[in-house]
Amino acid sequence: MHVITIQEPGVVQVCEEEEPGELEPGHVRVRTIYSGVSAGTELTAYRGTNPYFTRHWDAERRLFLPGQSNAYPLTGWGYQEVGEVVEAAPDVAEPLVGAIVWGIWGHRAEAVLPAAKLAGHALPPHADPLTGVFARVGAIALNAVHAADVHLGDRVAIFGQGVIGLLATRLAVLNGARVLATDPIEARLRLAKAYGAAETFDALAGSCAEFARKTGDGADTAIELSGSHFGLHEAIRTVRRGGRVVAAGFYQGEAAGLRLGEEFHHNQVQLVSSQIGGVASWLAGRWDVERLQRTFMELAVTGEVDTTLLVSHVVPAERAAEAFELLDREPDKVLQLVFRFGEGQ
Known part of the structure; x- marks a missing residue:
């Protein structure tokens, strides 16, 4: 075998x-x-x-x-x-x-x-078996969106448009957010648009934080899924004063490029970790990882994602x-x- x-x-x-x-x-x-x-x-x-x-x-x-x-x-x-x-x-x-x-x-x-x-x-009989491979990564994306505490009309910046980032983009849109999606790969930004992102930003073109403030007052919340400490630093720069950043990427090594004495300190930014080992603490009485997975699969099977x-x-x-x-x-x-x-x- x-x-x-x-x-x-x-x-x-x-x-x-x-x-x-x-x-x-x-x-x-x-x-x-x-x-x-x-x-x-x-x-x-x-x-x-x-x-x-x-x-x-x-x-x-x-x-x-x-x-x-x-x-x-x-x-x-x-x-x-x-x-x-x-x-x-x-x-x-x-x-x-x-x-x-x-x-x-x-x-x-x-x-x-x-x-x-x-x-x-x-899976129901009509479902494509390939849908099944997304249960866990879909749960990871949903967990991050829950941790972001997204409200209807919020502007949410999502850093990294790989599989989990794209799923987070779609789920945040379904939750009523106006999503700013950023990534260095053009094809992924096109997919983010297909998933409902209101705006996209090429991460190689400059500062997403500066872009977000040219087209608004910054983001209410950011979800960082690139796994880059530079991305995490830029996510912190992108949110408003008192905004929340959900660090959901799997960061490796030391935090080169993360400067916590700058916008994080002066804008009183909330930094929250999201990891699939558990749900956001304030949701633990209602949600668990199994519910995250099943909820995502319902959305995937019905075509909402x-x-x-x-x-x-x-x-x-x-x-x-x-x-x-x-x-x-x-x-x-x-x-x-x-x-x-x-x-x-």
Whole structure:
């Protein structure tokens, strides 16, 4: 059974792993159809920059400490999977055999999972299975929009128009915001317009903050999804006095380019973190990550968020090494990369 493995920084192999054995009660066997790549997170593993390689995450104390949480090889890295339920234990009522489900089981051809983890994850018969790879990244985008506390009529600047940034743009528009989308890649700015952005700004053309103040009084809120400390600094510059910046990118290394003694200090900017490990604290009584995922999938299946616009590459799993190399070296040519498993790859 094939599984995609990152052997060391820059080295990807498609390996064989033992097929899952007999089903235990309460479990199902899922055969993978598609597995999406989350470029930001997965490139940190491919490049060796992920903090888990040099720090140990103490979940109880919620601190990164000296040590190591992850080590190479990384087998089955990934969290955007969709597949067919091909077998279910006798005591499983949901999902049914034959159902197309979305979930998290990594870049592997087959997995045995607790049925409870897939409850409510079946796609309707008319849905394109590719839609399923967006459940998690859609939840990440929705989480960031929730953290931004967007109100009807707010001007929201969204930095970074990769997959998650574009989804955040669409979700903020659905929430009643007037979105200013910024990115250095023209094709992504066109997609932002297609998703309803009122304005776009080429990040290579100058200062988004200065642009925002030429066409208004700045943004009420900014959501930073580029993962760049320079982008985070510009997002801070872009919001009004007392505005909020949601830092939702996966920042690597030290914060070069982030100058907190300037606009952040003088404009009393709120800086809020958004990460898919949990929802905004003030929403914890009503929302959780599962609800974020299901809510996004309802929007995707009904067409309120058209995910088909985002898929740039669907490649056989056997070509994983060249696919990661393309993503690493020419990111401007890739939006959503998807691995295809099974016969007819």
